[in-house]
Amino acid sequence: MSLLGQILTPDLFAAAIRLATPIALAAMGAAIGERSGVVNIALEGIMLSSAFFGTVVAIFTHSAWLGVVGGVLAALVFTSLHAWAAINLQADQIVSGTAINILAAGVTGFLMEAIFGHPGTTDPIPTIPSVFDFPTGGTGFFGTLWTWIDTIFFSYTPLVYFGIFCAIFLTWALFRTRWGLRLRALGEHPRAADTVGISVLRGRWVAVLISGAMAGLGGANLALEQVGGFTEGMTNGRGFIALAAMIFGRWIPGGGYLASLLFGFADALQIKLQIFSDIIRIPPQFFLMLPYLLTVIVLAGVVGKARAPAADGKPYKAKG
Amino acid sequence: MTDSGESKTPKTPAPLKSSQEIEAEAAEKRFALEQERNQRIIRSITPFISIAIAMLVSSVFIVATGGNPVEAFSALFQGAFGSQRAIGETLLRSTPLVFTGLGLAYGFRSGLFNIGAEGQLFLGGLAAAWVGLLVGGLSWMISIPLILLAAAFAGAAWAFIPALMKARIGANEVITTMMFSYIGRYIVSWAVTGPLADKGGIPQTPQLPGNAVLPRLNLIFPFLKPTRAHAGILVALIAVVIVWFLLKHTVLGFEARSVGFNPFASQAGGISVSSTIIKSLCISGAFAGLAGAVEVMGVYGRLFDQFSSGFGFTGIAVALLAKNNPWGVLAAALLFGALDAGAGTMQLEANVSQKVILIIQGVIIFMIGAESIVTWGFERFAPKKVVAS
Numbered sequence: 112m113s114l115l116g117q118i119l120t121p122d123l124f125a126a127a128i129r130l131a132t133p134i135a136l137a138a139m140g141a142a143i144g145e146r147s148g149v150v151n152i153a154l155e156g157i158m159l160s161s162a163f164f165g166t167v168v169a170i171f172t173h174s175a176w177l178g179v180v181g182g183v184l185a186a187l188v189f190t191s192l193h194a195w196a197a198i199n200l201q202a203d204q205i206v207s208g209t210a211i212n213i214l215a216a217g218v219t220g221f222l223m224e225a226i227f228g229h230p231g232t233t234d235p236i237p238t239i240p241s242v243f244d245f246p247t248g249g250t251g252f253f254g255t256l257w258t259w260i261d262t263i264f265f266s267y268t269p270l271v272y273f274g275i276f277c278a279i280f281l282t283w284a285l286f287r288t289r290w291g292l293r294l295r296a297l298g299e300h301p302r303a304a305d306t307v308g309i310s311v312l313r314g315r316w317v318a319v320l321i322s323g324a325m326a327g328l329g330g331a332n333l334a335l336e337q338v339g340g341f342t343e344g345m346t347n348g349r350g351f352i353a354l355a356a357m358i359f360g361r362w363i364p365g366g367g368y369l370a371s372l373l374f375g376f377a378d379a380l381q382i383k384l385q386i387f388s389d390i391i392r393i394p395p396q397f398f399l400m401l402p403y404l405l406t407v408i409v410l411a412g413v414v415g416k417a418r419a420p421a422a423d424g425k426p427y428k429a430k431g
Numbered sequence: 432m433t434d435s436g437e438s439k440t441p442k443t444p445a446p447l448k449s450s451q452e453i454e455a456e457a458a459e460k461r462f463a464l465e466q467e468r469n470q471r472i473i474r475s476i477t478p479f480i481s482i483a484i485a486m487l488v489s490s491v492f493i494v495a496t497g498g499n500p501v502e503a504f505s506a507l508f509q510g511a512f513g514s515q516r517a518i519g520e521t522l523l524r525s526t527p528l529v530f531t532g533l534g535l536a537y538g539f540r541s542g543l544f545n546i547g548a549e550g551q552l553f554l555g556g557l558a559a560a561w562v563g564l565l566v567g568g569l570s571w572m573i574s575i576p577l578i579l580l581a582a583a584f585a586g587a588a589w590a591f592i593p594a595l596m597k598a599r600i601g602a603n604e605v606i607t608t609m610m611f612s613y614i615g616r617y618i619v620s621w622a623v624t625g626p627l628a629d630k631g632g633i634p635q636t637p638q639l640p641g642n643a644v645l646p647r648l649n650l651i652f653p654f655l656k657p658t659r660a661h662a663g664i665l666v667a668l669i670a671v672v673i674v675w676f677l678l679k680h681t682v683l684g685f686e687a688r689s690v691g692f693n694p695f696a697s698q699a700g701g702i703s704v705s706s707t708i709i710k711s712l713c714i715s716g717a718f719a720g721l722a723g724a725v726e727v728m729g730v731y732g733r734l735f736d737q738f739s740s741g742f743g744f745t746g747i748a749v750a751l752l753a754k755n756n757p758w759g760v761l762a763a764a765l766l767f768g769a770l771d772a773g774a775g776t777m778q779l780e781a782n783v784s785q786k787v788i789l790i791i792q793g794v795i796i797f798m799i800g801a802e803s804i805v806t807w808g809f810e811r812f813a814p815k816k817v818v819a820s
Contacts, residue, residue, distance in 0.1 A: 217790035220789060230784075397621070
């Protein structure tokens with residue numbers, strides 16, 4: 112088989128969707144948050160905290176699903192800190208988000224040593240299995256076709272499907288429901304929304320909590336469905352890449368999902384190419400930087416054309 | 432406080448205000464002035480309150496995991512200041528933080544959040560190692576400044592593309608500098624295993640020649656006991672003065688502060704906002720690059736994969752705690768350097784994880800960011816003063 116044939120296999124595309132999922136979940140949540148006017152630079156830390164606490168709960172309850180719940184709850188705690196600072200105290204949202212990122216690295220690292228007695232990585236735990244388990248296709252044309260279909264459509268864990276569902280549902284909710292219209296009003300002109308009786312405070316809190324829960328699901332997907340355990344700093348910039356994906360997706364949840372696929376594909380490709388590094392003769396570091404490089408290129412090509420919500424990142428102080 | 436309100440005549444002569452009205456107006460003015468003064472006082476003590484609350488929060492974590500915070504913090508203090516060796520260690524850890532803190536502070540002053548200082552630091556370290564390996568034979572008076580310049584240039588260059596993207600199309604520098612920081616680390620990881628690799632398979636460069644290394648402080652000042660502290664701290668002091676001078680006494684610094692304060696007014700006033708953004712972010716990157724250089728030249732004498740323990744990120748806390756004042760950066764860098772230096776002793780003697788330092792950092796940044804927490808706390812919990820009117 113040719114080299115290209117060995118690289119472009121069905122599991123490359125399946126891996127792209129799998130690897131895109133944590134980024135996509137966080138990016139879609141971030142789109143909701145920013146549409147309401149709150150920038151969430153803390154995604155990285157929120158994902159990390161969910162990955163850690165999700166793993167801890169899963170280890171002690173022997174239930175990966177309780178782990179997901181625990182992870183999301185931890186994510187909501189960290190998100191609430193950010194929401195309180197950004198919405199109630201009118202803090203600089205970038206600064207408070209950075210604080211959450213560093214705090215999450217500290218808390219997870221600290222508790223890692225306190226609970227497991229060593230820094231680094233937890234013992235591996237069983238990952239959540241995929242939803243479907245169909246028999247593999249045989250040989251011949253139809254066998255190969257079935258392998259492609261089975262791998263690309265039916266090989267995923269539950270949160271991957273949930274991500275695809277969110278891409279459709281959240282886009283619908285944001286643009287076709289009254290809730291969505293009001294939410295967008297908060298991000299474009301909070302004063303006007305306030306005047307007609309929409310609570311800026313409550314609306315933004317709900318949006319930021321949704322964004323935190325989604326980032327939490329992203330972290331849970333990473334730790335409990337993909338890796339099966341926690342490693343310090345395992346999110347590795349995915350929270351920031353999610354922000355770029357959100358911008359590339361033009362603050363539309365579905366757009367954020369599609370943009371994340373690009374990053375997922377870059378990540379899947381770099382993993383695949385590393386296997387062939389003997390043949391291709393490029394140092395592995397250059398493959399590893401691919402997703403980050405792609406983020407920069409995407410931002411360079413897109414940002415000028417995409418418009419952020421008018422009141423994005425601006426604290427709102429009600430006139431009392 | 433002077434009663435300026437009462438001595439002034441009302442601006443509108445008719446209808447004449449009754450004496451009670453004048454009295455009430457003056458009282459209102461007094462109250463507003465007093466409130467403003469209170470706010471100023473509260474703001475100026477925010478850093479100290481932040482540190483106190485950060486200690487409190489980290490104590491909760493220590494107690495919750497079965498530790499003793501008093502024991503932990505006294506071990507930390509011993510490790511940071513308990514002996515000349517400990518003080519030397521504190522200076523050693525503070526040195527790169529002065530540079531990254533200055534870089535972040537200069538960025539903040541211009542309204543730029545250079546969260547990827549860590550990447551510029553890595554590139555600065557790489558440039559220092561690369562040039563350092565080439566300067567053999569030169570006098571140290573030429574080679575040391577040459578290496579420092581190369582590192583500053585590399586740091587600035589690594590900030591240049593994010594700066595350009597910010598200035599031209601408004602790409603958020605938080606994302607771009609962060610991405611460049613990951614890319615920079617992979618470049619260093621490649622350099623020390625590839626083109627600059629030492630013999631022997633360890634991912635590091637060869638030892639730098641003597642004229643590329645910053646001497647230990649006790650070699651310059653013979654009355655000091657031998658510690659690991661090196662001449663980088665002297666370079667850091669010079670850098671503080673440079674940043675202070677830049678911000679306070681040059682057009683460049685004025686434009687940076689002006690753009691940071693209000694870009695629209697600056698543009699209207701004839702300052703080119705985009706070129707100021709580019710200059711400021713590159714200057715910020717140059718100082719982060721110097722942080723990498725002093726680590727390579729002063730601490731290790733070579734470059735390797737993991738030579739920075741997050742000095743770029745700690746620089747954020749340093750700059751914020753210092754309220755972006757260069758002299759404040761020096762003080763804040765000493766504080767975080769001391770925390771870093773004492774953390775090892777704390778782990779050994781009180782069995783408390785060093786990661787507690789990150790919790791302290793996070794809480795401090797959070798408190799400074801949400802400055803109004805302190806005001807909010809005062810309003811809610813301080814006894815209310817009855818205002819006479």
